[in-house]
Amino acid sequence: MTLHAGVPETQEIFEEEFTDTGTWREGAMTTMKNSVPPLLVFLVFLGFWYLMTYLVLDPGRRWLLPPPHEVVTEGFLVWDTFLEIMEGLWLSTKVALMGLAIAWVIGSTMALMMSQAKWIERSLYPWAVASQTVPILALVPIIGFWFGFGVTSRVIVCVIISLFPIVINTLTGLLSADRGLHALLSLHGASRWTRATKLQIPAALPHIFTGLRTAAGLSVIGAIVGDFFFGRGKPGLGLLLDKYASRLQSEELLATVFVACMLGIVVFWGFGAMGRRIVGAWDPYWAGEQDA
Amino acid sequence: MAGAESVITFRETQMRFGRVRALEQFDLDVRRGEFVALVGPSGCGKSTVLRLASGLIDATGGTMDRATDNVGYVFQDATLMPWRTVRENVELLGELEGMDKAERKRKTDEVLSLVRLTEFEDHYPRTLSGGMKMRASLARSLLLDPELFLFDEPFGALDQISRARLNEELMALFGVKRFSSVFVTHSVDEATFLATRVFVMCARPGRIVEEFRVPFDYPRDPAIRYSTEFSKLAGAIAEALREAS
Numbered sequence: 001m002t003l004h005a006g007v008p009e010t011q012e013i014f015e016e017e018f019t020d021t022g023t024w025r026e027g028a029m030t031t032m033k034n035s036v037p038p039l040l041v042f043l044v045f046l047g048f049w050y051l052m053t054y055l056v057l058d059p060g061r062r063w064l065l066p067p068p069h070e071v072v073t074e075g076f077l078v079w080d081t082f083l084e085i086m087e088g089l090w091l092s093t094k095v096a097l098m099g100l101a102i103a104w105v106i107g108s109t110m111a112l113m114m115s116q117a118k119w120i121e122r123s124l125y126p127w128a129v130a131s132q133t134v135p136i137l138a139l140v141p142i143i144g145f146w147f148g149f150g151v152t153s154r155v156i157v158c159v160i161i162s163l164f165p166i167v168i169n170t171l172t173g174l175l176s177a178d179r180g181l182h183a184l185l186s187l188h189g190a191s192r193w194t195r196a197t198k199l200q201i202p203a204a205l206p207h208i209f210t211g212l213r214t215a216a217g218l219s220v221i222g223a224i225v226g227d228f229f230f231g232r233g234k235p236g237l238g239l240l241l242d243k244y245a246s247r248l249q250s251e252e253l254l255a256t257v258f259v260a261c262m263l264g265i266v267v268f269w270g271f272g273a274m275g276r277r278i279v280g281a282w283d284p285y286w287a288g289e290q291d292a
Numbered sequence: 293m294a295g296a297e298s299v300i301t302f303r304e305t306q307m308r309f310g311r312v313r314a315l316e317q318f319d320l321d322v323r324r325g326e327f328v329a330l331v332g333p334s335g336c337g338k339s340t341v342l343r344l345a346s347g348l349i350d351a352t353g354g355t356m357d358r359a360t361d362n363v364g365y366v367f368q369d370a371t372l373m374p375w376r377t378v379r380e381n382v383e384l385l386g387e388l389e390g391m392d393k394a395e396r397k398r399k400t401d402e403v404l405s406l407v408r409l410t411e412f413e414d415h416y417p418r419t420l421s422g423g424m425k426m427r428a429s430l431a432r433s434l435l436l437d438p439e440l441f442l443f444d445e446p447f448g449a450l451d452q453i454s455r456a457r458l459n460e461e462l463m464a465l466f467g468v469k470r471f472s473s474v475f476v477t478h479s480v481d482e483a484t485f486l487a488t489r490v491f492v493m494c495a496r497p498g499r500i501v502e503e504f505r506v507p508f509d510y511p512r513d514p515a516i517r518y519s520t521e522f523s524k525l526a527g528a529i530a531e532a533l534r535e536a537s
Contacts, residue, residue, distance in 0.1 A: 180371035183348055187365060188388040198384075202375045282374045282416040 066251050075255020085240060085252075089259050092236035095151060096223035096267070099158020100216055106159070107166030107211075114167075115174035115200060116192065125171075132164035136222075140229045150233040154226035161222045162215035169211025173204025206283040209275030216267045224260055237263070297324050299359050299440050299472040300345055306353030307340050314340045316497030318354070322440075322472055329475045329483035329490045331529065333537040337498025338476040342442045345474060364438030364471070366446045370425035372417040372432075379404065379413040382431045389436060396435075403431040406465065423454035427461070434465070441473040448478060459485055460514050467511040480533065484526045485517055492529060494536035502532045 046068055053067045076082050114121040147153045177199045185195050227238025237260045244253035280286045300322045307315040314337045322328050330338050343349045344356050346365050372381045386396040404410045407427040417425055447455045477483050483490045492502040508516055516522050
């Protein structure tokens with residue numbers, strides 16, 4: 001019988017509890033620990049890619065999956081293509097962020113109203129859910145019919161698909177405030193306004209950031225998908241994808257896919273960083289994210 | 293005790309929630325400077341008494357008179373705002389009641405040192421132990437110097453050691469401040485150690501079935517809990533509680 005049959009996973013959890021107040025060295029170690037494994041996965045992925053291109057694909061069909069270095073040289077090192085993709089990226093980013101901002105204003109207002117009166121919650125909640133279940137593709141023709149096939153319609157698509165997580169998370173947050181604190185505020189004659197600003201909104205912040213982060217990811221998807229249907233005006237990433245695919249320019253196509261992925265990741269990470277910064281000091285969930 | 297002025301008086305108070313009779317024929321007098329404890333089985337309406345006393349809810353029958361509006365309420369959980377530091381949590385009621393900034397700071401310093409949390413004033417609640425959170429909660433309610441304290445099983449969630457310790461600290465605070473209290477608890481020992489009078493309640497409908505006078509002088513030595521006299525009294529209260537359940 002051994003007395004020190006320590007379970008490695010448990011040991012790690014306990015150790016983390018004591019090492020997080022780190023020095024510079026420990027900080028660097030944590031960064032290494034967190035970034036090396038995903039980097040290794042990326043290398044394996046690249047290796048698999050080369051394998052597919054050179055060993056699996058027949059030379060005549062190699063255009064289906066050009067090797068990674070050619071994606072870089074054709075997609076990012078040819079100035080005109082690079083410029084075209086960057087302009088597409090800029091437009092899609094603008095569309096996604098505009099959609100997100102509008103959804104945030106509408107969604108927060110809805111959630112705030114719903115948190116103030118049960119009857120408003122009962123009236124609006126099913127519609128918030130419905131906005132999520134309506135297949136966006138079914139609405140596309142009518143959005144185009146009313147708002148044209150340009151940027152406005154793309155923004156509207158973003159608003160519709162990112163509204164739901166904002167409303168639901170914000171509402172959950174606003175209603176999450178402790179009942180004892182509600183009672184305490186009542187005892188000291190707090191007005192509706194005081195209750196909202198001193199209790200409900202601060203209590204909702206962690207949820208608000210969770211909602212925003214999810215919504216931001218969806219909004220990026222909306223901006224790219226919207227492009228496929230509303231092709232008038234300057235092309236965003238979605239239109240570029242469409243164009244390169246139809247012209248069989250696979251290097252440019254893959255480069256655009258890569259940029260679209262990066263946009264999604266950066267947006268997700270950006271709102272995550274914002275959440276950690278603003279509520280990480282006191283909220284256990286976002287504080288836990290700090291290690292990520 | 294005769295002649296002492298009452299801080300709060302219940303007369304034939306009745307509280308119904310729909311068809312549920314939470315309290316019926318409830319009578320209680322708490323005199324100024326008196327520490328009253330209520331013990332009773334779960335669901336006997338102990339918390340309802342406190343909600344009525346604070347004015348959070350209104351009785352459906354009988355009367356409740358209170359001689360002061362300066363009431364402190366301490367909940368079962370610490371109910372601190374996680375986004376505020378200990379100091380900011382303690383200042384909350386001062387903000388709500390429009391206490392001016394300098395006064396708020398002075399009072400906050402005072403109550404933080406009373407509960408020995410001065411060095412933790414900049415900590416967020418999530419980094420504190422259960423006992424420290426409860427002390428912060430106590431400090432918060434002390435800020436306005438309430439004349440009447442309502443305690444709703446405040447130490448129920450703590451371990452035995454923290455609980456005994458907080459009982460002693462509360463005893464010391466009572467010695468200094470001499471507020472009046474209604475203290476709801478499940479623990480007979482806690483009630484006997486703290487209170488001048490212990491009331492045993494029964495359930496459905498909730499009302500008082502027995503009253504015990506605790507003869508020990510304040511401040512009470514923690515060691516009295518191990519004396520024969522204390523054990524006898526606590527035993528009698530526990531017996532009454534068993535009959536009421």
